[in-house]
Amino acid sequence: MRKNLIQHFILALLVVISFTTYAQHSNDEHAKSEEKAWGDLSKGERKAEIKKVINHHLLDDHDFTITHGVSFPLPVILWDNGLQIFMSSKFNHGETLAESNGNFYKVHHSKIYKTDAEGTITMDDHHHPTNVKPLDLSITKNVFVIMLMALFMFFIFKGVAKAYKSGPMPKGAGRFLEPLVVFIRDEIAIPNIGKKHYKRYMNYLLTVFFFIWFLNLLGMTPFGIGVTNNFAVTTALALCTFFITQFTANKNYWSHIFWMPGVPKLMRIVLAPIELLGVFIKPFALTIRLYANMTAGHVVLMSILGLIFVANSWIAAGPFSVLTLLLSILELLVAALQAYIFTMLTALYFGSAVEEHH
Amino acid sequence: METLISNFSVGLFFWQAAIFIILIFLLRKFAWGPILTAVNEREESIEEALKSAEEARLKLAELKTDNQALLNETRAERDAMLKEARTMKDGILAEAKANASIEGDKIIASARESIQQEKMAAITDLKNQVAVLSIEIAEKILKDELSSAEKQKALIDNVVKDIVLN
Numbered sequence: 001m002r003k004n005l006i007q008h009f010i011l012a013l014l015v016v017i018s019f020t021t022y023a024q025h026s027n028d029e030h031a032k033s034e035e036k037a038w039g040d041l042s043k044g045e046r047k048a049e050i051k052k053v054i055n056h057h058l059l060d061d062h063d064f065t066i067t068h069g070v071s072f073p074l075p076v077i078l079w080d081n082g083l084q085i086f087m088s089s090k091f092n093h094g095e096t097l098a099e100s101n102g103n104f105y106k107v108h109h110s111k112i113y114k115t116d117a118e119g120t121i122t123m124d125d126h127h128h129p130t131n132v133k134p135l136d137l138s139i140t141k142n143v144f145v146i147m148l149m150a151l152f153m154f155f156i157f158k159g160v161a162k163a164y165k166s167g168p169m170p171k172g173a174g175r176f177l178e179p180l181v182v183f184i185r186d187e188i189a190i191p192n193i194g195k196k197h198y199k200r201y202m203n204y205l206l207t208v209f210f211f212i213w214f215l216n217l218l219g220m221t222p223f224g225i226g227v228t229n230n231f232a233v234t235t236a237l238a239l240c241t242f243f244i245t246q247f248t249a250n251k252n253y254w255s256h257i258f259w260m261p262g263v264p265k266l267m268r269i270v271l272a273p274i275e276l277l278g279v280f281i282k283p284f285a286l287t288i289r290l291y292a293n294m295t296a297g298h299v300v301l302m303s304i305l306g307l308i309f310v311a312n313s314w315i316a317a318g319p320f321s322v323l324t325l326l327l328s329i330l331e332l333l334v335a336a337l338q339a340y341i342f343t344m345l346t347a348l349y350f351g352s353a354v355e356e357h358h
Numbered sequence: 359m360e361t362l363i364s365n366f367s368v369g370l371f372f373w374q375a376a377i378f379i380i381l382i383f384l385l386r387k388f389a390w391g392p393i394l395t396a397v398n399e400r401e402e403s404i405e406e407a408l409k410s411a412e413e414a415r416l417k418l419a420e421l422k423t424d425n426q427a428l429l430n431e432t433r434a435e436r437d438a439m440l441k442e443a444r445t446m447k448d449g450i451l452a453e454a455k456a457n458a459s460i461e462g463d464k465i466i467a468s469a470r471e472s473i474q475q476e477k478m479a480a481i482t483d484l485k486n487q488v489a490v491l492s493i494e495i496a497e498k499i500l501k502d503e504l505s506s507a508e509k510q511k512a513l514i515d516n517v518v519k520d521i522v523l524n
Contacts, residue, residue, distance in 0.1 A: 060367055077369075111365075128364065136369040143373040150381045157389030164396035168403065174393075181393055202394060203386040211378065231362050232371035236378060 043310060050306035054299060058229055059110040061141040062088035066223055074144055078105070080114060080134035088138070105134070112136050142233065145225045149215055157210075177210075184209055184343060192347035197354040201347070204244060208237060209343040216294060216335030220328065228338075229294035234287045241346045242283035249353035256352075282349055286342060293338050297331045 041049065065071040073089035080103060090098035094107040097119040106115045113121055113131035121129045139147070156173055163171035170178040189198040189205055212228055219226035227233055255261060257275040260268050301324060308320045504510050 059365070060370055136367065137372060138369055139373070140367070140370060142370055143377075146374055146377050150377050153381065154384055154388070157385055157393070161389045161392035161396070164392060168396065168400040178393070178397065181390075182397060185394070185397075199394075203382055203390045206390050207378075207382045207385050211381070230367070230370060231365065232367045233374045235366075236371050236374040239375070240378065 046310050046312070047306075050303075050309060054302045054306065056110070057302060058226065058295060058298060060230060061110055062091065062107060062112070062138055063093060064141050064144055074139050074141065076105075076112070076136075076138040078112065078134045078136055078138070084134070106131075112138070141225060142227045142230055145215075145218065145227050146233070149211065149218065149227075153207075153210060153214065180210075181206060188340075188344050188347045192344070192351040193354060194351065194356075196356075197350075200248070201244070201350045204240070205343050205347055205350075208240070208346060209339050212237070212290065212342055213336055213339035216339060217332070219294060219298065220331055220335060226294060226298050228290055229298055231287070231291050234291040237290070237342070238283040238286040241286060241349060242280075245282075245349045245353045246279075248350070250355075252355055252357045253353045282345075286345060290338055290342055293334060297334055301327055301331065 062074060062076055063071045064074055071093075073087045076084075076086055076088050076090075076098070078084040078100070082101070084100040084103060084105075086098060086100050090096070090100075091105075091107050097115065097117075098105045104115045104117055104119060105112050106119045106121060107113075108121055108129055111129075111133060113129050114134055115121060115131055121131055124130050157177070159172065160170065160174035160177055163174050184205055185198070185202060188209075189202055193201055215227045215233075219228060257279060258272050260271045260275070263271065304320055304324050304327065308317050311320075503513060
């Protein structure tokens with residue numbers, strides 16, 4: 001049953017891809033004209049071009065681009081005096097205006113702005129558009145990947161759980177995943193939270209670990225679907241940790257923030273705002289750490305790959321490719337490490353929230 | 359920082375939070391719950407099995423020492439029994455020997471006695487026969503001596519001659 005679903009899903013994906021490759025033809029010609037220009041570009045212009053590519057890669061997108069020219073549209077959902085729903089193919093990769101119920105929208109740096117019928121975008125002094133940004137709840141590339149990941153995790157772990165019905169030993173994917181589950185329980189949850197309280201946090205810790213790890217690994221694929229290098233995603237994850245910590249905290253936790261026991265009264269008054277600030281800094285640090293690490297990894301990898309094109313020489317291709325390969329291996333380690341650190345620190349915060357008075 | 363905030367996608371944040379929270383609850387019900395329960399149960403059963411194996415091992419060791427003690431005891435008992443049997447045998451043998459010699463002596467003595475008796479009877483018998491024979495001889499001699507008047511007269515004369523009145 002589970003296998004069938006996955007097979008159907010992959011089949012559906014392939015169909016979507018093959019239908020959308022029609023776009024490739026026109027884009028190829030476009031690419032050719034670009035290639036001609038590439039040789040004529042100065043080094044500085046090439047660097048600028050690569051920087052643009054990297055920046056675009058790091059941003060979310062309204063189309064799902066698998067490789068250059070191969071993409072399929074995703075639904076755009078805007079809240080602008082009512083729901084405005086249309087497919088992102090209306091934008092033609094940001095080249096044309098999209099019209100919906102008499103409103104006009106344009107994509108600028110992967111953001112949707114409301115424009116007039118001519119599509120003029122007015123800029124302020126810092127080159128930021130001053131146009132109105134409608135509330136964008138589109139199923140963007142990252143949202144799409146998050147949905148796929150959620151489905152993937154659900155079916156994988158449901159399958160793992162199901163295998164235990166026929167016997168006490170794990171089967172299939174469970175053989176690989178069970179040790180990780182046990183690792184999170186024995187090495188992360190129990191030492192940081194304690195034997196008494198760890199059980200209620202296991203669901204969150206396991207979900208967050210595998211979610212971040214899988215998404216980090218997915219970011220290493222050549223499709224350029226780095227979800228965890230998105231600030232909004234890491235913020236959402238860290239906020240989950242933050243709210244769970246605050247809502248499950250005991251009296252001891254709050255007394256340590258507002259009325260630190262064991263120090264003079266004056267110090268307690270001084271410490272309270274610092275401790276309170278710490279409560280908010282902790283999730284913020286979680287957000288930035290994951291976001292910055294994953295972004296940095298992608299930027300470094302793509303920059304080194306970009307050097308090949310800056311040098312524009314086949315001699316450069318060899319060494320830089322090897323360097324990229326080595327760094328990719330390092331990034332694979334970082335993918336697991338960042339997931340571990342996020343989970344570890346989350347467990348640490350949970351531990352402080354339920355620590356008993358001693 | 360400014361670009362970070364200006365690039366912050368509310369939509370992505372919303373979807374991420376929504377999907378993630380739904381995922382947590384779904385996985386809790388369908389995955390983590392059953393997985394953790396299964397792992398816990400297995401660990402407990404392994405622990406129990408190990409514990410019972412250890413207990414069995416201890417019991418076995420105890421049984422072994424018990425067996426050894428029993429064996430030693432039996433061996434000692436056997437040895438004692440053998441020893442007893444040996445002394446008993448010796449005793450019986452000695453007694454039998456003694457009895458046999460006494461009996462033998464007795465038999466010898468009674469045999470000797472009966473021989474003596476037989477001998478005495480034979481002697482007596484012989485004596486009697488000798489006496490009878492002597493009487494018979496004497497009778498024959500007398501008969502012969504006194505067969506005629508002259509002989510009787512001669513005898514009387516002889517006796518009378520001996521009887522000399524002193």
